[in-house]
Amino acid sequence: VAPPCDTEHCDEPLAEFELGESLKKFGGQVEHIFLYQSKDDPAVPYQDAEKYKKDVSHIEIQWFEDRGHFTQESFPELVKKIKEN
Numbered sequence: 001v002a003p004p005c006d007t008e009h010c011d012e013p014l015a016e017f018e019l020g021e022s023l024k025k026f027g028g029q030v031e032h033i034f035l036y037q038s039k040d041d042p043a044v045p046y047q048d049a050e051k052y053k054k055d056v057s058h059i060e061i062q063w064f065e066d067r068g069h070f071t072q073e074s075f076p077e078l079v080k081k082i083k084e085n
Helices: 024-028 047-055 076-084
Strands: 033-038 059-064
Touching: 024 047, 033 047, 033 076, 047 059
Parallel strands: 033 059
Antiparallel strands: none
């Protein structure tokens, strides 16, 4: 949920969230990867989700327009995906 990739479009340091140069190893660890990203997230630029998809073709991105940094109390789309898999 709102996955940071690097600091290219972000003013905040990523600390332990900063990824290596290639995500191919990351993609090989699991069969399914689902990312949830909102285009109005003030903390993580939406372009970061696209960077994951570039290196790991089997990533599925669910885009939102108005969820910000996902601070709402419920997240029915995420619950549904967990129950499906």
